[in-house]
Amino acid sequence: MTPHETARTQIFQARKILTMNPAQPHATHVAVRDGRIVAVGERGDMARWADADVDDTFRDKVLMPGMVEGHCHLMEGAMWEAVYVGYFDRRDPDGRLWRGLRTLDQVIDRLASAAARLPDADTALLAWGFDPIYFGAGRLGVQQLDRVSATRPIVVMHASVHLMNVNSAMLALAGIDEDTDIEGVHKDAQGRPTGELQEFAAMFPVHRVIGKGLSLAAAEDPQAVRRFGRVAQLAGVTTATDLVSDLSPAGLDTLRTVTADEAFPLRIVPAFAPQRNPDGGAERVHAAARTGSDKLHFGPVKFIVDGSIQGFTARLRAPGYVGGQPNGLWLIPPAQLLDCFTPFHLAGLQLHIHTNGDEATEVVLDALEAMLARHPRADHRHTLQHCQLADAAQLARAARLGLCINFFSNHLYYWGEAHASQTVGAQWAARMNPARSALRLGIPVAIHSDAPITSLNPLFTAWCAVQRQTAEGRVLGEGERLSVGEALHAITLGAAHTLHLDHVIGSIEPGKLADFAVLEDDPSAVAPQDLKDLRVWGTVLGGRVFPAPAR
Template structure:
């Protein structure tokens, strides 16, 4: 469990780092009063993330939740008299991490589900273990007959069985409970017979547009697997069932994010009921971190007509930034949409299997026109290059129809952009579209991508180096619950691009540690139109800090994932700190 924060400002620790000539002056009263007591952070590697190349500064001063000084230590001591000194003791201070894309609500909901993840996240390596875990969960939680049971995180590619479970196996384990288990990708799942019956899926049910219902051999009878749009009824019902526990897990989920150094989190696709819940928590003063949500595209038209829904503006630490569209599926689940086919067998497809677009081109065009007309920022999920082609086309169609420049400062974000082509990256730059990458895939499914897509496509997944050369302000995310919330692991995966088997997936795209840090600090702020208030250590910005026990820029690349978050500070106030023997360093 995450430790509760003690209110005292504690002493922290440093490694030797880069020299710096970065300094921000401050235009406030030169001597702070007792009421306006300031905190001076010094004696550590303070990395402002405000320069194109790595640099450090000697001191940062926080006052009333804002950064009021960045620069020389002696000048800071001279300028402020009523000040509390915080000795970093050699540790590293960075801007608080900004989560470019995860699913805060779903992370919270997993706390009421069975963990079916394979190692190293979980312990499930076979269907037999999965079924045993589901049965044990029912017994341990005294779940009555007839109540829904949910699991999350299974990954058939990591099971010894090398296949999805089916409804018959789930029926045998839990015959009297409706069961739905979510794939780790979040783009498919498996239901047992009772769950299929309750969601009215039968042999007579046709595949929905953009989705697929798995069938038993030589039969139209569902086998339990539902992919993409076919899973929507199951996920929607799951959220209704679990919504009653949202308040119970809300604080715990915030603590979970804060423990990873995150001061701004994202809920990557939020329905209106969840938006109302998040805002109610914010209005009650329950937010420790900032929370940004993306409204679902199915409600786009009604959302834009609702005067009570204000996009892009924080209210008590919560805001709805824009709209999330799902354009295709997952590459490891073989539902991402490509211009070239998968190299391995795709369930439910016989020939020329290229995955599934979730929407038609016409529908995507209409959504873009609707959003762009209202200046509503779009965040579009797209993994395969064919779906990215569709997005570029929709962008062009909407811009032309509305007589808007194609490079208008909309900051449309293509979430994942995993298998974007080099020519598409150039178009992103030309059209002011930004990618949010997902380098964790190199570790979790890099070997699978090589098998399914071939080395050339796999090696160019989430190409941070190429994006950086073009001057794109890319980000890099966890997509939790697809992979764990852990920004430092995300940095590690971007720098090393190492697979589970120890192979490097695309050495040419191995990012520098600084590039990887930009993707969760300064660039992440930019994509959310918050570059004036967050993402770097500069005067006037929020005093959102993370303190690490080691410097990601100076440790060996393979050691980055072992770095610990010592303390997380939001608006000048500690919201997490590691259980440490450090003592108060106030002078």
């Protein structure tokens, strides 16, 4: 019997329930029937449900709303088929800890070991998570990768997913040489490709060769979707996005099948990406929505305007990158933004727009202001994603336009030191992800991991927004810190609001879906610096209990 066919009401008893409902912030009992919450309160408030089944499994646990990851990708489930070569430790969907690699020699050694395990000499070696910014002058170009093999194709996706490195064999297979005229194909002083490919146009010839490997089209792989569900469950997440989706027929069939399985522990929100597959336009999203379910929701549309700050492909206003690097790349030319956005806005859909650099944010605000002046729409909730370098004037414009912002708070931990010294300088690094300023202006705020770019773990993301601390311990922009309560709101009701789903998820109150994160301790009571260390016992989705597997 599924939770949506429950014959009796079920009452969950907990040590404490954090509801995220300001009218009733705390409780100890929650009653669930047919997958939805019917009552919240203390034991005495459950008298109406005298014949209910009382589940005291959580009597020593703390419940909060199932966490909502408003910016991540199903790639998190697909990437683990490739070799992890990142700088920081990372757990895979089975809970195994992969140690971070701190030298280029360690990266080469892990690649060589993985190559030795491949079945034949022609199988491509795929890896992910690399970021050259941690290695100073060290590079991972053709010369270094050819040390692993000059004959086997090798592809190493950067942590940002906006760049990759390949060896000479892959350059040849992809048809990239001195005569290739594609923006983002990096070349040395002699005009020879170095093996670094920047942004999607330059990487496309490689993706055409390797197919679904390291691809954003993970929705077409049932195992990848199931692995993604496990990663989310381990982190206490009950709703997560796939914020770049083709909405391909194969991908939609896979998502419908996997999410329909009552044992799958996650609700998924795919966002259509017209830059990857423009066919069908807004009707493609509406058609998908007609076949959605309470575990598969459609509506967001994703645009990527610029690149990655640490990859030096984000677009910055003057003075630009502190090392004098050229300004980044436009993934959509500014003159085309209004024409790109307007058809989806007119169709009643919600725009989620990637703007990392402040120049990208400025041109997006210009386009949105012009669009909304011509075509006003109440409660559109168009959302700026990342929006990392927005200044006070840009935040004020965003507030006037009724925008939401989903900040990439994890960046401060993983790349804060690099931003302060190598990309934008200490002053700009301190103003990155200005969540406190946005809240003061009344902007609805969420915070995110962008998994697989960083680990999918909202409690860690909340810690990042509260502490604003780099991996080396430096605090950047103390005045932009969130309180613990604000950060918890941002990973629950705040994120749900940016997805237009706050009427069904994000808080524990009657009428909403019975989605809970089950924690070993109270995140509102621990010291702020300990927020990232809270243990997740498991989740509840629509009243069905999903204990996290033992590690």
